[in-house]
Amino acid sequence: MCTGFTLIEVLVALVIIALSLLGLGALQARMQQTDLEAYDRAQALVLMDAIVNRINANRQTARCYGLTSATTGVPYLGFPDANHVAPVTCAGYGDANTQLTAVNDLNEWDAMLKGSSEAVAGTATGGLLAARGCISYDDVSLTYTITVAWQGLTPTAAPLVACGNNTYGAENLRRAVSATFRPAALL
Numbered sequence: 001m002c003t004g005f006t007l008i009e010v011l012v013a014l015v016i017i018a019l020s021l022l023g024l025g026a027l028q029a030r031m032q033q034t035d036l037e038a039y040d041r042a043q044a045l046v047l048m049d050a051i052v053n054r055i056n057a058n059r060q061t062a063r064c065y066g067l068t069s070a071t072t073g074v075p076y077l078g079f080p081d082a083n084h085v086a087p088v089t090c091a092g093y094g095d096a097n098t099q100l101t102a103v104n105d106l107n108e109w110d111a112m113l114k115g116s117s118e119a120v121a122g123t124a125t126g127g128l129l130a131a132r133g134c135i136s137y138d139d140v141s142l143t144y145t146i147t148v149a150w151q152g153l154t155p156t157a158a159p160l161v162a163c164g165n166n167t168y169g170a171e172n173l174r175r176a177v178s179a180t181f182r183p184a185a186l187l
Contacts, residue, residue: 033153037175040128044148044177047112047128051135051146052181054105059183061094062144064102066137070145073162077106078113078132081167085110109133113148134163147178 055065067085068076074083088106090099115127128150136145149164151173158171161178168174 037152037154040150040152040175041177043128044131044150044175047109047131047133048146048148048177048179050112051105051109051133052144052179054109055135055144056183058094058098058101058105059185061090061098061102062183063093063137064090064099065106065135066144067106068134068136068163070136070138071162073132073134073147073149073165076132076134076163077110078127079130079167080114130164130168132164132167134161141182143180143182145178145180147176149174149176151175 055062075085077085088103090102113131113133118126131150134147147161147163151168152175155172159176161176163176164174
C-alpha cells in the first residue's frame with residue numbers, strides 16, 4: 001500500500017542531489033575565475049616592480065622613462081593599437097650608454113607586457129589579457145607613476161587611474177595596479 005511513497009522519496013532525493021551538484025559546479029567555475037584574477041594581479045605587480053627597479057637603476061636617464069600623460073594614459077606600452085608607443089626613443093638625459101639602457105628597458109618591458117615570457121608556436125601567450133603599461137612623470141613633485149592595466153573577466157569597480165581608460169569595453173572590466181615613487185638622488 002505505501003510502495004509509491006518510496007519511489008517519490010528517491011526522486012525527490014535525486015532532484016536535491018542534482019541541484020546541489022549544479023551549485024557546486026557553479027561555485028567551482030567562480031573559484032577558477034577568482035583564482036585567475038588573483039594570478040593576473042600578481043603578474044601585474046611583478047611587471048610594475050620590474051620597471052620601477054629599472055628606473056631606479058638608471059637614474060641618470062630616468063626622465064626618458066616618463067612617456068605617458070598622467071591625465072589621458074596615452075601613449076603606453078604593451079597591447080599594440082593606435083596609442084602604442086613605437087619606436088621608443090630617448091634623448092636629452094644622461095649619456096649615450098644610459099639612453100640605450102633606457103630604450104632597451106622600455107622595449108623589454110613592452111615585450112613583457114605583451115607576454116613574451118611564454119610562447120606557443122612563436123606566439124606570445126604569457127601575459128595579461130590586453131596589458132598596457134603607463135609611465136608618467138610629474139615635474140612638480142618629481143615623482144613617477146607606474147600603472148599596469150589589463151582586462152578582467154568579471155565586472156567590478158572601475159579603476160581611478162587613466163591608463164587603459166575606455167579601451168576594454170565596459171570600464172568595470174578594466175583592472176589596474178599603480179605605484180607612485182620618487183627615485184633617490186645620489187650625490
